[in-house]
Amino acid sequence: MTAVEAVRPTSAPATPPRFLKRPKATDGVVGWLTTIDHKKIGILYGVTSFIFFLVGGFEALLIRLQLAQPNGNILTAQVYNQVFTMHGTTMVFLVIMPMSAAFFNYLIPLQIGAGDVAFPRLNAFSYWLYLLGGAFLYSSFLLGGAPNGGWFGYAPNTSITYSPGHNIDFWIFGLLILGIGSTASAANLIVTIINMRAPGMRLLRMPIFTWMALVANFLLLFAMPVITVALFLIMFDRQWGTHFFDPLAGGDPVLWQQLFWLFGHPEVYILVLPAMGIVSEVIPVFSRKPLFGYPVMVFSGVAIGFMGWGVWVHHMFAVGLGPVATSAFSVSTMLIAVPTGVKIFNWLGTMWGGSIRFKTSMHFAMGFVVMFTIGGLSGVTHALVPADRQQTDSYYVVAHFHYVLFGGSILGIFSGIYYWYPKVFGKMLDEKLGKWHFWVTLIGFNVAFGPMHILGLQGMPRRIYTYSASMGWNFWNFVSTIGAFTIAAGTLIFIYNVRKTDRHGAPAPDDPWDARTIEWITPNPTPEYNFIETPQISHQDEFWHLKYAEDDDGRLVKIGESPDFIQRRARPDEHIHMPSPSYWPLVAAFGLPVIGYGQVYRLWGISIVGLIILLSGIYAWGLEPSTEPPDPEYPEEAGGDHAQHELAEPETQLELTPAAETTDG
Amino acid sequence: MAELTAHGAHPPSAAHATATGISNAKMGMWAFLGSECLLFGALISTYILYRHKAVSGPTPHQLYDIPFTSVSSFVLLMSSLTMVLAVSAIQRGDERRLRVWLATTALLGSVFIAGQIYEFTSFIRRGMTIKTNVTSGAFYVMTGFHGVHVTIGIVMLLSLVNLSVRGKLPQSKAEVVEIAGLYWHFVDIVWIIIFTVVYLIH
Numbered sequence: 001m002t003a004v005e006a007v008r009p010t011s012a013p014a015t016p017p018r019f020l021k022r023p024k025a026t027d028g029v030v031g032w033l034t035t036i037d038h039k040k041i042g043i044l045y046g047v048t049s050f051i052f053f054l055v056g057g058f059e060a061l062l063i064r065l066q067l068a069q070p071n072g073n074i075l076t077a078q079v080y081n082q083v084f085t086m087h088g089t090t091m092v093f094l095v096i097m098p099m100s101a102a103f104f105n106y107l108i109p110l111q112i113g114a115g116d117v118a119f120p121r122l123n124a125f126s127y128w129l130y131l132l133g134g135a136f137l138y139s140s141f142l143l144g145g146a147p148n149g150g151w152f153g154y155a156p157n158t159s160i161t162y163s164p165g166h167n168i169d170f171w172i173f174g175l176l177i178l179g180i181g182s183t184a185s186a187a188n189l190i191v192t193i194i195n196m197r198a199p200g201m202r203l204l205r206m207p208i209f210t211w212m213a214l215v216a217n218f219l220l221l222f223a224m225p226v227i228t229v230a231l232f233l234i235m236f237d238r239q240w241g242t243h244f245f246d247p248l249a250g251g252d253p254v255l256w257q258q259l260f261w262l263f264g265h266p267e268v269y270i271l272v273l274p275a276m277g278i279v280s281e282v283i284p285v286f287s288r289k290p291l292f293g294y295p296v297m298v299f300s301g302v303a304i305g306f307m308g309w310g311v312w313v314h315h316m317f318a319v320g321l322g323p324v325a326t327s328a329f330s331v332s333t334m335l336i337a338v339p340t341g342v343k344i345f346n347w348l349g350t351m352w353g354g355s356i357r358f359k360t361s362m363h364f365a366m367g368f369v370v371m372f373t374i375g376g377l378s379g380v381t382h383a384l385v386p387a388d389r390q391q392t393d394s395y396y397v398v399a400h401f402h403y404v405l406f407g408g409s410i411l412g413i414f415s416g417i418y419y420w421y422p423k424v425f426g427k428m429l430d431e432k433l434g435k436w437h438f439w440v441t442l443i444g445f446n447v448a449f450g451p452m453h454i455l456g457l458q459g460m461p462r463r464i465y466t467y468s469a470s471m472g473w474n475f476w477n478f479v480s481t482i483g484a485f486t487i488a489a490g491t492l493i494f495i496y497n498v499r500k501t502d503r504h505g506a507p508a509p510d511d512p513w514d515a516r517t518i519e520w521i522t523p524n525p526t527p528e529y530n531f532i533e534t535p536q537i538s539h540q541d542e543f544w545h546l547k548y549a550e551d552d553d554g555r556l557v558k559i560g561e562s563p564d565f566i567q568r569r570a571r572p573d574e575h576i577h578m579p580s581p582s583y584w585p586l587v588a589a590f591g592l593p594v595i596g597y598g599q600v601y602r603l604w605g606i607s608i609v610g611l612i613i614l615l616s617g618i619y620a621w622g623l624e625p626s627t628e629p630p631d632p633e634y635p636e637e638a639g640g641d642h643a644q645h646e647l648a649e650p651e652t653q654l655e656l657t658p659a660a661e662t663t664d665g
Numbered sequence: 666m667a668e669l670t671a672h673g674a675h676p677p678s679a680a681h682a683t684a685t686g687i688s689n690a691k692m693g694m695w696a697f698l699g700s701e702c703l704l705f706g707a708l709i710s711t712y713i714l715y716r717h718k719a720v721s722g723p724t725p726h727q728l729y730d731i732p733f734t735s736v737s738s739f740v741l742l743m744s745s746l747t748m749v750l751a752v753s754a755i756q757r758g759d760e761r762r763l764r765v766w767l768a769t770t771a772l773l774g775s776v777f778i779a780g781q782i783y784e785f786t787s788f789i790r791r792g793m794t795i796k797t798n799v800t801s802g803a804f805y806v807m808t809g810f811h812g813v814h815v816t817i818g819i820v821m822l823l824s825l826v827n828l829s830v831r832g833k834l835p836q837s838k839a840e841v842v843e844i845a846g847l848y849w850h851f852v853d854i855v856w857i858i859i860f861t862v863v864y865l866i867h
Contacts, residue, residue, distance in 0.1 A: 118689040187696035195683040195692055221696060225704035232806065233711065240795055242802030244711070250718040250799045259707060 022628055023581045026528070034581035036120035039526055041127050042106030043424065046417075048131055049098040055138075056090035057491065059083045061484055064448075068481035070469035080465035081148035082167070086137075088151030089171065092271065093178050094134045096409045100274035101130070103416055104189055104213050106424060110519035110526065111207040113198025113535045118191040121585050121621060122184055128589030129181030136593040137174035140167060147171030150463065152264060153234070155245035155256035160238045166600050169238065172231050173596035179224045179231075180592065186220035189213065198518075200537035204298065207517045207541075208291055211298050212277030215305040216270050222309075223266040230259035239602065254319055261312035269308040271405060272372075273301060275412025276343060279365045282415050283347050285513050286362035287354030288556075290541060292346045300339035300346075307336040317385050318392040326385050333383035340376055344369060359513070360434030364415030367442050371407025375400060378453065393463075396456025402449040414441075414494075421501075422508030426525035430505070433497040437490050444486025451476035451483075511562035516544035521565050529576050532567045580628040588617025694844045698851045701814075705855050708810055712803040712863055719798035726800075728788050729864055737780030738860045741815075744773035745853045748846045758836040764829050767842070770849065771822040774815050781812050804863070811859060814852045821845050 023034040035041060062083050066072040075083060105123065109116055117123050140146045145167045149158045158168045193214045197206070206214075234256065236242040243249035245256050284291045291297060313321060313329035347369050356362065378400040382388045391397055414437075421429050460473050467473055508524050518535050519526075520543055539545040549559045591614025598607030683689060716726075751766035785805070795805045825845060828834045834841065 119693060183697075183700055187693055187700065190696050191689050191692045195685055195687065195689050197684040201684070221700045222703050225700050226707050229704060229707035229711070232810075236795070236802065236806055242795055242806070243799045244715075244802060246799075248720075250715070250720045252714065252718070255711065255714060259711075262707075 022624065023583060026578075026581065031581065033586055034124075034583050036116075036124045036579060036581055036585070037528055038105045038109050038117045038120065038123060039424070039528070039530075041123055042102045042104075044127055045098050045105060045130070046102035048134070049095050049102060052090055052094040052134060053099070054491070056087055056095055057488060059087040059090065061488060063087060064481040064484040066465060067467075067477050069478065070467055070471070070474055072466050075465065077465045078145075078148070081463075082141075082146040084463060085147045085150055085171070086141075089137065089147065089175075090134075091405070092151060092267070093175065094130075094137070096271045096405065096413070097182065098130050099413050100213075100216065100271070100409075101126075101185060103209070103274060103278065103413075103420075104185075104217070107420065107519060108189060108192055108210055108213055109196070110423075110522065110530060111210045111517055112193060112196060112201055113518055113531060113537065114192065114196035115530050116579070117188055118196060119188045120579055121582050121626065122188050124582070125585035125589050126181040126185035126188065128586050129177055129184075129592060132589055132593045133174055133177035133181060136177060136596055137170060140170035140174075143170075147174075152260050153256075154260075155234060155237075155253040156247070158234055158238075159245060168234075169600040172235050172238075173599055176228060176231050177592045177596060179228050181589075182220055183224045186217040186224070189217045190221060193217075198534050198537055202537075204295060205537055205540040205542070207519075208280040208294065208297055208301075209274075209277035209517075212273045212280070212301050215301050216273040216277075219266040219270045219273075219305055219308060223263045223270065226259055227263035230256060230263070233259075235599075239599070254316075254321075257316050257319065258312075261315040262309075264315065265312040266308045268401075268404070269304055272408050272412075273304065275368065275409045275416075276301070278412045278416035278419070279347065279368050280343075281517065282361050282365040282419050283350050283369075284541075285419075285515050286357045286359055286365070287351045288357075288514070289350055289354040290516075290544075292349030292352075294540060296342060297346050300342040303339040304336065307332065307339070311336055314382055314388065317382075317388045330383050330385050334380060337376065337380045337383075344373055344376075359418070360429070360431055360438055361415050361418035361513075363435060363438040364411050364418065367438065368408060368411040368415060371403055371411060371442075371445070375403025375405075375407050378403060391456060393461055394456035395452040395460045395462060398462055399449050399452035399456060402445075402452070406445055406449070411441075411445075414438075419513065420519075422512050422524050423519060424525055425502075426508055427501050427505035428508045428512060429501050430497050433493055433500070437493040437497060440493060441487055441490035444483050444488075444490055446483070448480050448483025448487060451480045455480075510566045511543075514547075514562070516541040518542050520562075521546075521567055523566055523568060527569075528578060532569060577627070579626050582621065582624065584617050584621035584624065586617075588614055588621060591615070591617060688840060691840065691844055691847070694847050698847065701851065701855075705807075705810070705858075708803075708807040709859065709862060712800075712807050715799040715803040716863075717800075719800040721798055723791065723793045724798065724800045725788070725793065725804045725863075726867055728791055728793055730784070730787075731864060733780070734784065734860065734864055737777050737784075738856060740773050740780070741777040741853055741856055744770045744777070745850050747773060748849045752839070752843050752846050755834070755836060755839040755842045760829055760834070760836075763834070763842070764826050767822050767826045767829070771819045771826070774819045774822070774849075778812060778815055778819070781808065807863070808859065811852070811855055814855070818845075818849050818852055821848065 023030050025031045026035070026037075032040065032044065035044075062075060063080070066074045066080060105117070108114075137147070143166065145165055147153075147167045147170055149163060149168055149171065153168065153171060156162060158171075193206070193210055233242075233244040237244050237246065237251075243251040245251050245253045247253060280291055280297060310332045311329060313325055314333045317326055317329075347365075351366075378396070382391060382397075382400070391400075418429055418434055421427070455473055455476050458471075458473060458476075460467065460471070460477075467477075510524050511520050512524075513520075518537070521535065522530055535542065543562075543565065546565050547558060547560050547562055549557050551557045591610045591612070594610030594613060595607045596610075598604060598610055683692075685692070716724075747766045747770040751763055751770060754760075754762035754766055788801075793801045795802050822845065825834060825842060
């Protein structure tokens, strides 16, 4: 291509002025800070959220220590409020959502046969907003006290009258920052899934994890603006003197609950649908059977996505919204159990008659199915309004949502970690330690949260920092605390397993589980360019159909060995031109917490500095090309178009609408 | 141009082949606008909830100057027309008219924003601030959010004019203008809803 060569010299002066030289390194600290590779961003999400998981877990242990005995005095009431608020906020916004995002980022492009996500730099921007937003929230501990209004921050308790400190302000701006990142990420991943599928990857051939990710990201896209508005209203109440949640001035505190739970209930499915997707990948692989009723699984996931918008009032039955609203939402809450139940039966149907291999990943998947069923059943009991009136704000509710979020989401995520670890890191986690991890966690989990059902029905309210010995809650609280520390022991086993694998683990084979989906036709760990050749898809479970067929009697016949299908480079020394890393997503993201600090302390100068950082970051990002011209060091690049046409979709067209990308709220 | 070199390795038409045929950037904008619907939906619902809940006056309904706001709404509506003309100009490769219509759109948007600033200051002078009552708070937050969106749109339009002046917005990038237009029309439609529901229906 001599034409290309000819253009380059004349084009050089037109390059926009640079404040920072375009980074080239893809390793080391700069490499991680400037990466736009969906796989590295996925790893960043995973590692960061695991650290927050440990922090949130530490907060949980503090809570359990305080409640282990009556009249506990480990924490004061004030600190206790901060700890349980940050435990909930951390586990929802800084652990389960970003851990799911880790799987989304790493796996979606690989499962649909793409080179990267649709907007790689926007993807990096979302990650940095997550990290900086989390750091912003936690900095409140050092700056006078963490948020203390509960993870759902009910008005009017969060008003300036009842919460005069900066605690709630940190919560408001922290969640706003995280919300912008989540919305951008959701739009990015939705476009990726719909638009970047490999040829032949029709919607009903997509891996089920990608399907559940699509539903979860649509929920995110539509749920985040609702909480954004709620947070802005409370912010205006606190800082501008409006009266949105002030009953004396005609404001309605129930509006906060409506807006919060209109976000909050879809949020529940945002937290659990990705784990459902993971388990739906793991169970077929280890049962050596296709997913039972794949289309039904897809449609029940979509049905959950729609119905998830029509059940939020069951969080508010105790408010007294009248018999009509209450009955309608009672019925819809019972109905949403149907698609969830369909999924549970399909997982059982997949295992039924399969030749099950009891690997650690499968243990966690089966643990998910059983524990999630328990959590689902206790959830349906909330649909019965008279029963719910008894359960509201009691430990029964705490038990219920830990069964869905820990027994569901976290067990599902661990299943995914054991399953895809070789894909990501090229080594196999130790199976024996993995099974220890599973059993200790499962037993600890049930010991910790099972008794909370009993405590709740005995009348123990949520969020109390201590209780008197005469209440009769001593025994089960003590048991629960033992369970919490057992979970911590299980987590330590996992950390030890990762460390051991990292140091001494044997390299993983390329297809260690005899998998079904096409992410496994790339070598382990995945090379930075993903696929050398875009896969052509002709089946659901494409990889499986490359390896197996059925004979006339319906028996499985092996028709190919997996190594034959793994995409390897013919010339390993060949240089492949990748989209260039960039500083600007990080710079732009850095502006938002600066704006946040300025707003928390009402220092407009700082906020304006933050705004300037944000806007300059976005403009520099918009003006730089997504891919730098080929490096003269590799002259062959400009001439050959090998592999380049398969690589990530450049962002060139968005570059001219920089403001639009980041203006949500 | 730097971009040309970067993409020189593959033909421009093949570079954006997507599974649906819609470019990523355009679909991304649609997704973003979907999210924005919920944002304005929640803001408008809040206003509707609070429109008769003020315990002390004055309320927006006592102060609205419907003829004035009708004119500024008309100006904003006309900016959608000039936006369409801008898209049509770049699709025909007429860069001069592109700049004219983009600048006109930005100007009409600015007139609308000026009208909003005038409206806010006149309301404040007549004793209705954001603190006065729940209705005034809901009114200022909702229309303020909309005003910020229009302002971002104006910045976007002026950036496009600037790029075009520097010769960086050729006919081949017509879709960029089209995508900016999607945003602009969306903000316009939101205003039609606000004007109808908030100003006209009492």
